Amino acid sequence: MGAKRRHQHYPGRWRRQHRRKTLDEYLEILWYMQERHGTNLKKFMIHEEFDWQPGVAEELQSMGYIEQSETELKFTPAGYEKARQLVRSHRLAERLLTDVLNMKLDHAETSACEFEHIIVPEIVDGICTLLGHPKICPHGLPIPEGNCCREAKRSIESATKNLNQLQVGQQARIAYINTRSNSRMHQLTQLGIRPGAIIWIHQKYPALVIRTDHTQIALDEEIANDILVWELQSGSVATKDPASEG
Numbered sequence: 001m002g003a004k005r006r007h008q009h010y011p012g013r014w015r016r017q018h019r020r021k022t023l024d025e026y027l028e029i030l031w032y033m034q035e036r037h038g039t040n041l042k043k044f045m046i047h048e049e050f051d052w053q054p055g056v057a058e059e060l061q062s063m064g065y066i067e068q069s070e071t072e073l074k075f076t077p078a079g080y081e082k083a084r085q086l087v088r089s090h091r092l093a094e095r096l097l098t099d100v101l102n103m104k105l106d107h108a109e110t111s112a113c114e115f116e117h118i119i120v121p122e123i124v125d126g127i128c129t130l131l132g133h134p135k136i137c138p139h140g141l142p143i144p145e146g147n148c149c150r151e152a153k154r155s156i157e158s159a160t161k162n163l164n165q166l167q168v169g170q171q172a173r174i175a176y177i178n179t180r181s182n183s184r185m186h187q188l189t190q191l192g193i194r195p196g197a198i199i200w201i202h203q204k205y206p207a208l209v210i211r212t213d214h215t216q217i218a219l220d221e222e223i224a225n226d227i228l229v230w231e232l233q234s235g236s237v238a239t240k241d242p243a244s245e246g
Contacts, residue, residue, distance in 0.1 A: 021117050026056050027065060027083040028090070028116075030075065035141070042073035088144040089116040089124050091137035096127055098138050099189050105138050121146070132176050132195025140182040152176075160228040164208065164221065166201045172229035173198055179226040191217055193227065 030041055037044040057073070060066045065079030075083065093115040097108035125148040128134075133149045136142055160175045174197045179185055188194065192212045203209035207218045219227075 023056065023060060023063075023065075024086055024117055026052075026060065027079065028086050030066070030073075030079075031083040031087050034075070039074050040072050042068065042071065084144045085121060085124070086116050088128075088146060089119050091141065091143045092124060092127050092131065092134070093119075094137050094139075095131050095134050095143070099131065099186075099194070108138070130195075132174075134185070135178075136182055136185070138182060138186075161231055163199075163210070163219070163224040163227040163229055166229070166231065168201050168204055170201050171198065171232045172201075173232055174227060175230050176228045177226055178228060184223065184226070188223075188227075191215065193217070198232070199229070 033041050033044055057066065057068060060079065061068060064076055065082055067074055067076055090112050093112035094105070094108050097103040097111055098105055103111070125146050128143075128146055129148050129152065133152050134143055161172070163172070166172055174193060174195050176195060177185060177188060177193070192215060193199070193210075197212055200211045201208075202211045202216060208221065208224050209216060209218045211217070
């Protein structure tokens with residue numbers, strides 16, 4: 001059923017959903033402003049080019065999401081958490097659509113805007129885990145941490161190794177790529193180096209060379225330091241380096 005027909009059949013429901021989406025988008029705008037300028041948002045609102053409706057601010061205040069006075073406008077704890085979850089959902093959706101589904105970023109942006117309003121936090125955490133708890137979105141902006149990130153960090157720190165610590169012939173599963181460089185993350189993803197991928201150490205000198213599937217990749221030491229892996233025992237997933245197969 002299209003949006004027009006839904007509007008005709010359920011006008012009250014459609015208006016409530018549309019209003020909720022508008023309020024969500026204003027919370028996101030405030031979050032972006034806070035990222036750029038700091039916590040007192042009113043001080044910087046005159047520099048931002050968007051149509052800020054006083055009625056929206058009053059509604060957000062009545063819902064307990066913001067506090068405002070003549071000189072100050074800021075998130076309440078509830079508003080901060082609501083905006084944080086919206087932004088987290090949006091930026092993870094961008095990563096999913098561009099990294100996994102190979103969607104162009106401008107197209108992914110539109111879908112991510114819809115995704116953030118309908119998805120529950122538990123599914124967002126699942127996507128975050130699937131993607132290896134990325135730290136930045138495709139635009140290079142930080143993705144707010146979730147509980148899954150903090151739990152994974154504790155277990156990963158105690159169980160993972162740096163890629164440079166493995167020896168020739170060892171097999172490992174990539175746990176996490178610890179980089180804030182969006183271009184580097186994109187390059188590694190395009191090469192198949194992503195969380196969950198199985199790699200083999202093919203060579204360590206004069207340069208580190210790994211294999212993933214049937215692709216051989218040389219890595220700089222700096223890049224290898226960003227890649228954390230779980231060491232695999234022989235035969236646990238695959239028994240042979242693909243290079244040794246005929």
